Amino acid sequence: MAKAQHRTPEYRAAYQQLRRAQAAGQWLVCVESECKRSSRDISPLDRASISHDQTGTVILGPSHLGCNLSEAASRGNRMRAARVRRLVL
Ligand SMILES: [Zn+2]
Numbered sequence: 167m168a169k170a171q172h173r174t175p176e177y178r179a180a181y182q183q184l185r186r187a188q189a190a191g192q193w194l195v196c197v198e199s200e201c202k203r204s205s206r207d208i209s210p211l212d213r214a215s216i217s218h219d220q221t222g223t224v225i226l227g228p229s230h231l232g233c234n235l236s237e238a239a240s241r242g243n244r245m246r247a248a249r250v251r252r253l254v255l
Contacts, residue, residue, distance in 0.1 A: 171222045180216045184228050188214065197226045198233040 171177060187194060194208040197217050208214050213231040218224060220241060229237075 171218055176225055177216060180225050180227070184214055184216060187228075194228040196229045196233055198229045198237050200233070200237065201230065202233045202236055203230055 184194070188208075188210045191210045193210065194214065196203065196206040196208055208228055208230055214228050215231045215234040217226045217229040217234050217237065219226055222241075
């Protein structure tokens with residue numbers, strides 16, 4: 167099941183816009199602060215996704231799928247680490 171942040175009309179609209187742009191052969195630019203690729207260019211053939219800000223509520227724009235997943239994973243790790251620290255202290 168998709169996360170709540172992926173069920174909003176804004177996210178769906180942004181995602182459809184991304185798919186349409188790629189289908190039309192347009193190149194996009196990865197918005198992640200730490201792009202994992204050698205170039206921020208997103209080709210029409212790259213697997214792309216829509217990135218949110220750190221709160222997960224504001225849509226930033228298109229990103230490489232790998233960059234987005236990497237950012238989400240490190241954000242999750244930070245949140246889990248903070249929770250563990252609270253439990254330990
Ligand atoms: Zn990227």
